[in-house]
Amino acid sequence: MDLIVVTGSYGKKAVVKMLFQYLKNSSIKSIVYRYSDQSQEKILDYNQIQDWTRHNHLSDVQVVIIEISLNELSKLESLRCDYLVVTDHNDLDLKYESSQDEVYSMLNSRQLEYKQLILNSKSMNKLNDTKTCPRYFSLNSKEEYSLEVISNSIKGLVMKYKNKHIKTRLITNFHAENIICVIAVLELMSLYNYRKFKKVIKNIVIDGQVQKLRTRKNHHIIIDYRAHNFKNIIEEIVQTANSFNYNLIVSVKKMDIHKMSLWLKHKDVLEFVKSKYSYIVNQEEETVNDINMTLKWLVQNGIYRTDYLTGNKLDINKIQDKNEFIIMFIEDESLKTMKDMGCVI
Amino acid sequence: MNQLEVILSYTSSIIIFVVSLVTFFRKLIYQGKILRKMNDSKLLDLELERLMMLAEQVSKDGKTKEAFVLDRVKHYANKLKIDFNYDDIISKITSLIQLTKIINYNIPNNTLDDENLTHNSAVFNIKDSNQSPFRTYINKEKEIK
Numbered sequence: 001m002d003l004i005v006v007t008g009s010y011g012k013k014a015v016v017k018m019l020f021q022y023l024k025n026s027s028i029k030s031i032v033y034r035y036s037d038q039s040q041e042k043i044l045d046y047n048q049i050q051d052w053t054r055h056n057h058l059s060d061v062q063v064v065i066i067e068i069s070l071n072e073l074s075k076l077e078s079l080r081c082d083y084l085v086v087t088d089h090n091d092l093d094l095k096y097e098s099s100q101d102e103v104y105s106m107l108n109s110r111q112l113e114y115k116q117l118i119l120n121s122k123s124m125n126k127l128n129d130t131k132t133c134p135r136y137f138s139l140n141s142k143e144e145y146s147l148e149v150i151s152n153s154i155k156g157l158v159m160k161y162k163n164k165h166i167k168t169r170l171i172t173n174f175h176a177e178n179i180i181c182v183i184a185v186l187e188l189m190s191l192y193n194y195r196k197f198k199k200v201i202k203n204i205v206i207d208g209q210v211q212k213l214r215t216r217k218n219h220h221i222i223i224d225y226r227a228h229n230f231k232n233i234i235e236e237i238v239q240t241a242n243s244f245n246y247n248l249i250v251s252v253k254k255m256d257i258h259k260m261s262l263w264l265k266h267k268d269v270l271e272f273v274k275s276k277y278s279y280i281v282n283q284e285e286e287t288v289n290d291i292n293m294t295l296k297w298l299v300q301n302g303i304y305r306t307d308y309l310t311g312n313k314l315d316i317n318k319i320q321d322k323n324e325f326i327i328m329f330i331e332d333e334s335l336k337t338m339k340d341m342g343c344v345i
Numbered sequence: 346m347n348q349l350e351v352i353l354s355y356t357s358s359i360i361i362f363v364v365s366l367v368t369f370f371r372k373l374i375y376q377g378k379i380l381r382k383m384n385d386s387k388l389l390d391l392e393l394e395r396l397m398m399l400a401e402q403v404s405k406d407g408k409t410k411e412a413f414v415l416d417r418v419k420h421y422a423n424k425l426k427i428d429f430n431y432d433d434i435i436s437k438i439t440s441l442i443q444l445t446k447i448i449n450y451n452i453p454n455n456t457l458d459d460e461n462l463t464h465n466s467a468v469f470n471i472k473d474s475n476q477s478p479f480r481t482y483i484n485k486e487k488e489i490k
Contacts, residue, residue, distance in 0.1 A: 244416040274403040276417075323420060 001053075002189060003080075005066045005114070007073050007103070008087035014170075014178040014206045015087050016067045019185060022200045023063055026191065030063035035072050070103055076112055083188065084114035087181055088123050118184050120177065137184040139176055145184035149176050154212070154220055154241045154325075164194050168201045171222070172210050172236040208335070210237065215316050220325040223335065227252065227259070229266040230329060234274075237327055245323055248275035251330035252282060255294045269301045275327070278306045279319065385427040392421050393434070397441060414438060 004019070006012050016032055023030040031053070053061050068076065086103070104126040106112055119127065121138035137145040147166075151158040156169045157176055161183060168179070179201060186192035205211065208225030210233060215221060222237050227250075238244055248271065252259060263269055272278045280294065291308050298306050320326055396417050400410040415434065422429035 243420075244413050245420045270403050273399065274413075321424065323423070 001061060002063045002082045003066070004063065004083045004085065004185065005068060005076060005079075005081045006085045006087065007068050007070055008085070008120075009070060011087035011174060011178045011181070011209075012067050012069070014175060014209045015085065015181050015185075016065055017206050018178065018182045018201070018204060019065055021204060022182070022186065022197060023191075025200050026193070026196055028063060028191070029061050030065060031061055032065045032067060035066070035068045035075075073103055073112070074106070080113040082115045083118060083185055084112060084116070085118045085181060085185055086120065086123065087178065088120045116188055118181065118188065120181070135184060135188065137177070137180045139173060139180065145180055145187065147176055147180035147183070149173065152176070152240050162194075164198075166198055166201055169203060169212070170201075170206065170210075171212050172233075172240050174210055174233075174236055175206075215320065217320070219316075219320050221316065221328055222325065223328045223330060225331065226329055227331075228262040228268055230268050230271045230327075231266070234271055234327060241325060243323075243325070244274075245325070246275055247319060247324060247326050248272060248278040249326060249328040249330070250278070250280050251328065252280065253331065255280070255282065255290055260297055264301070269303065272298070272301075272303045272306060276305070276324065277319070278303065279309055280306065281309045281330075382428075385425075388425065389418065389422060389427060389434070390437070393418055393437060393441075397438070411438065 006016050006019075016034075020030060020032055053059060053064070066076075066081070086107075104123070107117065107127060117134040119134050119136055121136040121141060121143050124136060127134060135145065136143045137147075139146065140148055148160040149157060150160055150165070152171075152173065154171060156167065156171060157179075159166045159168075159176055159179065161180070166179070168175070170179075183192060183197070186197070208223060211223045213221045213223060220241070222241075224233055226233070230248075230250075234246075234248075238246070250272075263272075280298075294308055298304075316326065393414065396414045397410075400413050404410050404413065415431075415438075418434055419429055421427075
């Protein structure tokens with residue numbers, strides 16, 4: 001049984017989904033464990049995982065994939081994994097800033113046990129340990145596992161790996177990095193097959209990770225599940241769409257001081273200013289006082305072109321012009337509501 | 346014969362009236378077009394100014410700023426059905442950038458005092474940008490903001 005641990009600041013979910021889908025299509029039985037910041041579950045050690053799979057009649061499982069956030073990675077000290085994958089996008093999230101340093105110090109001091117380490121080439125300088133012999137993946141460079149992005153548009157990505165083309169509906173370079181990360185893992189496991197991979201990647205959908213949706217009027221909407229730190233994603237989307245004509249919609253469960261301070265800390269306020277028009281959507285009914293407080297705060301921070309909407313008033317078709325697209329930062333529930341309302345296909 | 350003269354005079358007066366009417370309306374339409382163009386260019390200028398200020402706020406990279414402004418102005422022009430002349434807009438942006446470059450120069454700390462001492466009653470020298478009280482004033486204003 002192979003044990004793969006996937007961690008990093010951004011892209012874990014996409015890498016795990018692609019890996020799982022590929023293994024499933026290749027008839028290799030695999031299971032995924034997911035440990036997020038909120039989950040209270042304890043990390044099992046290797047024997048416990050084996051016991052658990054036997055107990056659940058999963059003894060024929062060939063690959064176990066563990067998805068774990070950077071903050072929780074220290075819990076893995078008791079576990080010896082075969083492949084440790086760090087899908088790091090170069091200090092993308094301030095939330096993980098301290099955890100990132102911690103992780104690299106753990107890797108340098110060999111506190112984590114693994115047979116093979118797979119890293120983004122952007123993290124090359126952070127690793128001092130020469131004994132680990134990590135494998136690096138990257139875009140458009142001369143690393144061992146590198147992918148050439150031939151076309152990056154709103155329709156999807158066209159890439160080239162070892163002189164063979166790979167097409168996908170996924171957008172932005174973030175997903176291209178995730179794809180080469182998956183290729184690196186599969187190559188190291190000697191499971192990579194171009195035809196199978198091409199088939200899996202072509203129509204794969206990764207929910208809430210720079211996901212592209214369409215409205216009934218054939219307008220584009222790009223959705224991501226994050227609630228703050230929008231800058232890098234918006235920059236990537238703008239580069240992909242080759243246009244700055246976007247409206248920004250941020251859906252929040254509850255507007256409070258904590259959320260606002262996070263937006264200030266991550267300079268998301270500037271992103272609100274930069275967009276053509278921004279909407280803050282609340283799924284729960286707010287009191288008038290809360291709405292007034294939010295609007296006052298927005299104006300105080302120089303965000304004049306904005307609106308505060310409650311969930312049932314959100315009609316995408318009404319707020320989108322021709323040649324415009326929408327970038328949405330929402331939660332799962334909001335997407336469900338939108339689908340129920342028939343806003344998105 | 347008299348009737349022919351009357352007919353001729355009526356015809357000529359009608360022709361003159363029609364020609365003057367056509368000329369009048371032609372000029373009116375022409376003036377209207379000029380006014381519309383002026384209005385459109387004023388609208389574009391205002392939007393351009395707003396977007397350039399916004400671009401300064403949101404980005405540090407020059408190319409990104411230019412792409413941001415051009416893209417937004419183009420979309421704005423399309424929306425209002427204004428003729429979008431790419432070269433015109435580029436030249437406007439370049440001239441505005443040049444203006445800001447002239448205004449935003451670095452002034453030594455004691456410039457104002459030195460100027461007061463040396464240029465109290467002297468003729469103001471425009472070419473010497475380091476000694477311009479006008480520019481010092483603008484920079485002071487910017488610092489306060």
